[in-house]
Amino acid sequence: MTDTTEAVRRASTRTIRVEVSRYRPGEDAEPVFQEYEVPLMADWAVLDGLNYIKDRLDGSLSFRWSCRMGVCGSCGMNVNGEPRLTCGTFLSEYGEGPVRIEPLKGFPVIRDLVVDIDDFLAKLSSVRPWLIREGEEPPLTAEYAQTPEQLEAYKQYSMCINCLLCYSACPVYVLDPDFLGPAAIALAQRYNLDSRDMGDRFDVLNLEDSVWGCTFVGECTSACPKHVDPAEAIQRYKLTAALRSVLPWSRR
Amino acid sequence: MRRTPEPYLWLLFSGGGVVAALLLPVLVLLFGVLMPLGVVDWPAAEHLRALLDSPPVRVALVVVVVLCLFHAAHRVRHTSEELFGIARFDVVIALLCYGGAVAGGVVAAVLMV
Numbered sequence: 631m632t633d634t635t636e637a638v639r640r641a642s643t644r645t646i647r648v649e650v651s652r653y654r655p656g657e658d659a660e661p662v663f664q665e666y667e668v669p670l671m672a673d674w675a676v677l678d679g680l681n682y683i684k685d686r687l688d689g690s691l692s693f694r695w696s697c698r699m700g701v702c703g704s705c706g707m708n709v710n711g712e713p714r715l716t717c718g719t720f721l722s723e724y725g726e727g728p729v730r731i732e733p734l735k736g737f738p739v740i741r742d743l744v745v746d747i748d749d750f751l752a753k754l755s756s757v758r759p760w761l762i763r764e765g766e767e768p769p770l771t772a773e774y775a776q777t778p779e780q781l782e783a784y785k786q787y788s789m790c791i792n793c794l795l796c797y798s799a800c801p802v803y804v805l806d807p808d809f810l811g812p813a814a815i816a817l818a819q820r821y822n823l824d825s826r827d828m829g830d831r832f833d834v835l836n837l838e839d840s841v842w843g844c845t846f847v848g849e850c851t852s853a854c855p856k857h858v859d860p861a862e863a864i865q866r867y868k869l870t871a872a873l874r875s876v877l878p879w880s881r882r
Numbered sequence: 883m884r885r886t887p888e889p890y891l892w893l894l895f896s897g898g899g900v901v902a903a904l905l906l907p908v909l910v911l912l913f914g915v916l917m918p919l920g921v922v923d924w925p926a927a928e929h930l931r932a933l934l935d936s937p938p939v940r941v942a943l944v945v946v947v948v949l950c951l952f953h954a955a956h957r958v959r960h961t962s963e964e965l966f967g968i969a970r971f972d973v974v975i976a977l978l979c980y981g982g983a984v985a986g987g988v989v990a991a992v993l994m995v
Contacts (some may be wrong), residue, residue: 805964842888845960868892875889 646670646721647728648679650691653739661739663730664688668721676716676729677705680743693743700855703791706798707743708732713798715855734798736807750794753810757818762829780825787820787863789856796850796860802843810840812850812860819863822870836871844868891956891980898953901946940994948987955979 645667653661666687668679677695684691695705698717705716710730721729737745796812803809818835821827835841844864851861916922933939959979963969 801964805969836886836889838886838888842886842892845964868889869896872889872893872896876893 644670646679646724646726648683649728649730650680650683650743651730651732652691652742653733654690655741661732665728670721670727672722674721676707676709676714676719676721676731679721679729680716680731691743692741701791703793706734706793706795708735708798713795713853715793715795718855734794736798736800736804737794745794747794749807750792750797750811750813753814754792754817756810757814757821757831757834758829759817759821761821761824761827763826764828774826776825783825784820784823787816787823787858790816790820790854790858791856793855795853795855796858799849799853801847801849802845806839806843808839809843810834810837812844812864813858815841815844815867816858816860816863819867822867832871832874835867836875841867841871891952894949894952895956896953898949898951898956901949902953905946934994944987944990944994947990948983951983951986952980955983 646669648666648668649663650666651661652658652664666683668674668682671678674682675698677698680691680693681695684693693705693707693716695717696702697704700715700718703715706713707716708714708731709716709719710724711732713734716731731743733739733743733745737747737750740746790813792813794813797803800809800812803811815835818831821829822831841864844861846861846865848861851859854860912922917924934943956979959972959975963972963975968975
């Protein structure tokens with residue numbers, strides 16, 4: 631505490647204006663912006679600015695965060711109109727400011743910057759995101775070795791941290807919340823392309839609200855902080871599903 | 883599971899995209915740059931007609947035209963629905979777009995017979 635206070639006093643007479651979207655159920659009829667002056671420290675991420683507000687200026691501000699290092703995926707917010715992980719976005723990127731922080735677009739707001747992700751979690755589990763094996767009861771010690779090529783086939787898609795930035799960036803999802811969406815389809819492909827998986831996800835993917843809802847805008851891939859390529863995952867499955875529809879006997 | 887026509891429409895769309903991507907740059911380079919600059923001679927009318935005498939060439943041309951028309955129809959359908967927010971009229975728009983592609987394909991086939 632005292633270290634921060636000291637560092638702030640020493641390093642910073644400069645501040646940056648942060649405009650935070652506030653929504654307090656029962657108090658606000660709709661989200662309103664509240665302005666705060668935050669020290670403009672060279673090594674502060676937007677999340678550090680929010681924590682400064684919460685600790686020093688206004689303890690009633692609500693937002694999600696956990697790891698501060700781009701792994702947990704809980705601090706995604708709209709920063710100056712773009713979906714970003716606030717722990718990986720520096721305040722200094724925005725020069726003199728102001729920085730406008732809003733909850734992720736496309737999700738119902740529970741309070742301030744906290745959005746409701748229940749629908750997303752249901753979508754994730756709907757693609758059966760686990761290794762499906764058929765006709766065996768392996769001992770717990772069973773191992774299924776893979777070659778480096780077999781690992782490479784799906785590894786990229788396994789890097790997703792469920793931060794929801796791709797949903798917030800997707801114009802299809804924002805217009806139609808029933809769209810299964812980038813992360814869930816990429817996760818399905820993560821298992822489809824795994825040599826150990828014997829499952830079939832055609833029934834959940836070959837739908838108008840699933841891969842066929844995607845119009846290949848590609849914003850999901852641009853927004854992804856973990857360099858997953860959901861747009862590619864979806865296009866690949868479109869080809870798989872289209873060929874399977876034409877040649878019903880062929881499997882993925 | 884509810885059946886959806888999208889896989890078939892998308893195959894036509896992506897087939898058209900591949901065909902257009904392979905052929906259009908060549909045609910633009912030949913007829914839009916090299917021939918006007920005199921690097922390559924303009925083809926004689928008899929030469930082009932002789933090319934069209936071969937039935938496989940005619941069939942290939944019809945296929946190319948139909949695929950490109952379906953590509954355009956699919957793109958116009960989705961772009962217009964999202965740009966103008968008229969997705970609720972999807973069935974009508976789809977009929978217009980793909981109907982146009984079918985009509986264009988029929989015209990191409992008639993011309994080639």
